Amino acid sequence: MPTALITGVTGQDGSYLAEFMLGLGYQVIGMVRRASVVRLDRLEAIQDRVILAQGDLLDQVCLVRILQEYEPDEIYNLAAQSFVPTSWHQPILTGEVTALGVTRMLEAIRTVRPSARFYQASSSEMFGKVREVPQKETTPFYPRSPYGAAKVYGHWMTVNYRESYGLHATSGILFNHGSPRRGLEFVERKISLGVASIKLGLADKLPLGNLEARRDMGFAGDYARAMWLMLQQDEPDDYVVATGETHSVREMCDIAFSHAGLDYQDYVVRDERFFRPAEVDLLVGDPSKAGRVLGWEPQITFTELMHMMVDADLELLRSDERVPDVTEMTTLRR
Ligand code: NAP
Numbered sequence: 609m610p611t612a613l614i615t616g617v618t619g620q621d622g623s624y625l626a627e628f629m630l631g632l633g634y635q636v637i638g639m640v641r642r643a644s645v646v647r648l649d650r651l652e653a654i655q656d657r658v659i660l661a662q663g664d665l666l667d668q669v670c671l672v673r674i675l676q677e678y679e680p681d682e683i684y685n686l687a688a689q690s691f692v693p694t695s696w697h698q699p700i701l702t703g704e705v706t707a708l709g710v711t712r713m714l715e716a717i718r719t720v721r722p723s724a725r726f727y728q729a730s731s732s733e734m735f736g737k738v739r740e741v742p743q744k745e746t747t748p749f750y751p752r753s754p755y756g757a758a759k760v761y762g763h764w765m766t767v768n769y770r771e772s773y774g775l776h777a778t779s780g781i782l783f784n785h786g787s788p789r790r791g792l793e794f795v796e797r798k799i800s801l802g803v804a805s806i807k808l809g810l811a812d813k814l815p816l817g818n819l820e821a822r823r824d825m826g827f828a829g830d831y832a833r834a835m836w837l838m839l840q841q842d843e844p845d846d847y848v849v850a851t852g853e854t855h856s857v858r859e860m861c862d863i864a865f866s867h868a869g870l871d872y873q874d875y876v877v878r879d880e881r882f883f884r885p886a887e888v889d890l891l892v893g894d895p896s897k898a899g900r901v902l903g904w905e906p907q908i909t910f911t912e913l914m915h916m917m918v919d920a921d922l923e924l925l926r927s928d929e930r931v932p933d934v935t936e937m938t939t940l941r942r
């Protein structure tokens with residue numbers, strides 16, 4: 609039974625990847641950082657089958673120890689400070705975790721587990737102010753946030769450890785992907801939860817920032833499969849994972865509100881606090897290499913994703929569960 613280590617296992621992607629790999633027969637080690645209240649909600653269905661290892665990307669020694677103890681065959685580095693607005697509030701932390709954290713893991717691998725295959729969760733945010741449309745593996749980077757810059761560093765360190773030390777180190781350049789498990793502060797989840805709240809009479813407005821930004825957005829479950837496929841290749845490489853379509857935040861609103869029988873124009877209000885110091889206006893990926901080499905293609909369309917998320921949030925709000933209001937935590941003063 610091969611062993612996989614997943615950092616960021618408590619996150620959206622970590623939970624989908626862990627589920628997928630358990631289904632393939634892997635032993636899954638999930639790295640979890642210490643918190644005063646441990647949140648394993650996304651792992652509820654598989655918690656008894658994932659081995660949890662306490663660790664943090666800020667701590668080099670614990671990474672070495674985890675690799676020594678579990679001897680993983682595959683390592684998926686999904687942990688990051690992943691919310692772009694927070695990266696302006698906490699640029700140093702974002703650099704420590706999202707950028708240097710990659711080097712800490714690569715150094716641990718090089719030192720104690722050089723045979724392991726490594727996956728780095730790179731991001732379309734690296735393309736930022738895009739130099740080419742659509743964006744592909746060879747498109748130059750122009751990050752527009754501390755988060756984007758940190759991901760560029762992590763990407764290049766992955767490439768450098770591959771070329772310098774011969775590690776099987778792969779960078780997956782993933783475009784936006786959501787799901788019912790998406791963090792509440794990301795726009796597609798904020799919209800789906802907003803629609804559900806309005807539909808059930810729990811809110812009457814949805815404050816949003818830039819409605820004209822365009823994103824290439826797929827379903828997280830499809831993207832987890834692509835991560836695994838990348839590490840099954842004989843040679844490590846870089847891959848863009850995307851749908852090839854782009855949609856504005858306005859279109860996201862239209863699709864989500866319409867699904868609940870509502871008109872978004874009656875509820876969405878412009879809120880300056882959600883505009884960013886620098887915006888990424890247009891992302892659209894060219895996933896043809898992933899299709900050709902990995903045989904990967906997305907199964908869930910953008911519209912299906914938005915419908916799935918609205919339905920899941922309606923169900924969530926109809927249950928007794930309390931949903932925290934994260935709005936005030938995620939605003940940005942310019
Ligand atoms: P997410 O839901 O925000 O999950 C991030 C994970 O990282 C959580 O498990 C979090 O743990 C963990 N983490 C944060 N700081 C850590 C630290 N210092 N040490 C160890 N773990 C830490 O993110 P996601 O959407 O699943 O994304 C997964 C990865 O893909 C991230 O690297 C993200 O930057 C990247 N990415 C995401 C997208 C997307 O659209 N979703 C696209 C491209 C790339 P806690 O639960 O304890 O907070």
Ligand code: F7E
Nearest residue numbers: 690692731732733783784793794795796816817818821882
């Ligand atoms: O913003 C606009 C906002 O925060 C998307 C992360 O997973 O994908 C994600 O980063 C767009 C931006 O995601 C609101 O200005 C308008 O243009 O959902 P987001 P992101 O910044 O694209 C990449 C690939 C990652 O790697 C990241 O980890 O939506 N927008 N109004 C808003 N965004 C938010 N969050 N909230 C609003 O009210």
